Amino acid sequence: MQYIKIPLVLAAVLILVIVFRNRQRVELRAGSRVLVLALAAIAIVSIIDPDIPQAIANLLGVTRGTDLLLYLLIVVFVLTSLGLYFRLRDTDQHLRRLVRSLAIDDAIRKDGPPRSDADLGPDSQST
Incomplete structure (x- = not known):
C-alpha cells in the first residue's frame, strides 16, 4: 500500500465535512450537493484504486484514466x-x-x- 493514499482520502473526506458542516446555509443547492458527493466519491475511488478510472476511460475511448x-x-x-x-x-x-x-x-x-x-x-x- 502506498502511504500517500491515506492523506489524500482524508483530504477528500475533510472537504466533504467542510462543505456539509453548516446545514443552515442555503447557498449550496441540492444539485450542487449531489455533484460534490459524486466528485468526492470519484476522487476517493480514484485514489484507492487507480485502475478503475483507467477501465472507465478505456470503456469511453479515452487513452488514459x-x-x-x-x-x-x-x-x-x-x-x-x-x-x-x-x-x-x-x-x-x-x-x-x-x-x-x-x-x-x-x-x-x-x-x-x-x-x-x-x-x-x-x-x-x-x-
Whole structure:
C-alpha cells in the first residue's frame, strides 16, 4: 500500500465535512450537493484504486484514466465558473437596485417629495 493514499482520502473526506458542516446555509443547492458527493466519491475511488478510472476511460475511448479525470475537472470548472458568473450578475443587479432606492430615499428625505407643475402655480411654468 502506498502511504500517500491515506492523506489524500482524508483530504477528500475533510472537504466533504467542510462543505456539509453548516446545514443552515442555503447557498449550496441540492444539485450542487449531489455533484460534490459524486466528485468526492470519484476522487476517493480514484485514489484507492487507480485502475478503475483507467477501465472507465478505456470503456469511453479515452487513452488514459488521468485524461478522463482532467476532462471531468474541466467540465466541473466551467460549470462552477458559469454558476459564479450568474450569481455575481444577480448580486450586482440587486446591489444596483438597492443603491438606486437608497439614493431616491435620501433625496426625498433631504429635499422633500417631488412637486408637480400643478403645485407650483402658473408663474413657475417655463415658456
